[in-house]
Amino acid sequence: MSAAPILRIERIGKAFGGVLAVDNLSLEVERGEFFALLGPSGCGKTTLMRMIAGFETPDSGRVLIDGEDITAAPPHRRPVNMMFQSYALFPHMSVAKNIAYGLVQEGLGRAEIGARVADMLRLTQLAGLESRKPAQLSGGQRQRVALARALVKRPKILLLDEPLGALDRKLREETQFELAALQQRLGLTFVVVTHDQDEAMAMASRIAVMRAGRIAQIGAPAEVYDRPTTRFVAEFVGEINIFAGDIESVPQGGAALRGALGLLRAGGLARPAAFALRPDRLRLSRQAPAGADNVIPGVVRHRAYLGDATLYRIEAADGMMLRARVANASGAEAFMPGDAIFCAFATADVVLLDEDAS
Amino acid sequence: MRARRRLTWGERLALGAPYAYLAVFFLAPFALIVKISLSRQALSIPPYEPVFDWAQGPAVWLDKARELGFDAWRALAADSLYLEAMGGSLAIAAASTLVAFLVGFPLALAIARSPERWRPLLVALAIAPFWTSFLIRIYAWIMILKDEGLLNHALMALGVIAAPLELFATRGAVVLGIVYSYLPFMILPLYAALDKQDAALREAAADLGASPFRVFLTVTLPLAMPGVFAGALLVFIPAVGEFVIPDLLGGSDMLMIGRQLWNEFFANRDWPTAAAVAIALLVLIVGPLTLYERGRVAGEGAP
DSSP, X not given: OOSSOSEEEEEEEEEETTEEXXXXXXXXXXXXXXXXXXXXXXXXXXXXXXXXXXXXXXXXXXXEETTEEOTTOOGGGSSEEEXXXXXXXXXXXXXXXXXXXXXXXXXXXXXXXXXXXXXXXXXXXXXXXXXXXXXXXXXXXXXXXXXXXXXXXXXXXXXXXXTTTTSOHHHHHHHHHHHHHHHHHHTOXXXXXXXXXXXXXXXXXXXXXXXXXXXXXXXXXHHHHHSOOBHHHHHHSSOOEEEOSEEEEOTTSSEEEEETTEEEEEOOOSSOOEEEEXXXXXXXXXXXXXXXXXXXXXXXXXEEEOSSEEEEEEEETTSOEEEEEEEOOTTOOOOOTTOEEEEEEOGGGOEEEBOOOO | OOOOOOXXXXXXXXXXXXXXXXXXXXXXXXXXXXXHHTSEEOSSSXXXXXXXOGGGOHHHHHHHHTTOOSHHHHHHHHOHHHHHHHHHHHHHXXXXXXXXXXXXXXXXXXXXXXXXXXXXXXXXXXXXXXXXXXXXXXXXXXXXXXXXXXXXXXXXHTTSOSXXXXXXXXXXXXXXXXXXXXXXXXXXXXXXXXXXXXXXXXXXXXXXTXXXXXXXXXXXXXXXXXXXXXXXXXXXXXXXXOOHHHHHHSXXXXXXXXXXXXXXXXXXXXXXXXXXXXXXXXXXXXXXXXXXXXXHHHHHHOO
């Protein structure tokens, strides 16, 4: 076991026709991590993945896998495999031949190929479908063939490009857990590219949020959600309320926001640019709550019942629309449009955001 | 089971039109040719007997129908000339198809892999020779290939050869002429098949460890097979019956069935035999084609 990270990206850059897709980006992924590259379309996450797979050559910088510089290696000589967004199954080959393809290229013996393909069929619950052609499979089955075909090579890193994008909602949730469980069981390193924050949060042990070819923030899902550092990350990962006003430091330590809503308090941070709060951190009540850190009075304007939670839009004194998400626990009070209520939140839940570097 | 809806008159008309077209322009002429092949040669206009006249009425027709026979077909079977000509044509057509494939595939691949905005222009260039008369282009090849032609002149001037090579009036010249003339028919279906291939499939193959050559063998070529078959048929079928190119570029002793047909029809005025040759040619091509088509459809349906 070497101590080197399984994937190390050093100051990598790539431009297409003068437009920077990936901008001087560095990144390390540890062995056995489930790592997610999250970002909106055009943020460079796919280009970054394609440079790891070898389909694009970086203009500058290096890619090291397990300590070995593979920046110049062609795709077929890299110890990584990719699960394509479109799955890219070979339409003229059966399920078994698709899965065996990579092993045949390695020149392995028939017996070993047969055994490893059979293992993979079992692992991905495809047994019995080995002689079918891709066109005769359901979407979920195709996804599993694509996964099996890449996994059977025992890659050092498995790259997954929007692995759940083509599945319907129900199957997507199920597959999220399956993928995470599979990754745990095999102890492999997974790098997944996705634009879906729920997907990234549910599966990944670490998330890199990308924007304009750079990493905006990197951290565990809870870190990225609870402590976003920039407005972009805060808004991209989940919903957020952003308050207007002047932020000033207060003598007791920490920051405060002076605005139309009065003085709102937050924990400390140097040079914050915005003052934000997740909708699920607001507590709503009809009477002014005692002992709350911050209280904002307002009037309910909209209400959306989602089953597990209810979303409210509350108009505060200065006309700002606050979003609140309240879990529908038993006995939870329901508020109707027009109700005058109080929104309370803890100072610790306030997020102070940096100026966006753009 | 779903009950079948009655078709409207408009739908019937639309569905019937192709059948009507085939009946008028293929089936009816074909029936005439079959009838002529069962007639006897005669020194008259038209040069065969019996001739059915509308004015004669059914009684006379029935009488005349007894005169029909298989004389022309027997002659065809008895004379090995036709069999040799048929074999010669098939060999030339097969060789031409193979060469057209070997030349056409790299061209089609190059067009399909060129930048997208270049492709329409490159496809247009591939079919550009069609803008000039076919005959003029074949005559041009005579100028190039004959003993005192451009090619021999050039090679001798360069000192590559001392005496003119015998290029003109050879089987090679005929194959060259056919390949040159029919190459676009090979390139276009190949290009269509290659162009629609998903680039992600090649990337997947490379990602799984296949070298570029292996990617070509295991993904690009197998997925282009429908185009290969279509192109091969489009070259092979007209090449088998080709008459003009062998006549102009081939030697006078070269036996080819299209030429034989022309001879029977015009030189010998033996319409029954010419008709029999034409039908034999048709069966020869359509037979294997039908089998292939059936095999292909069955192959696609099975897992």
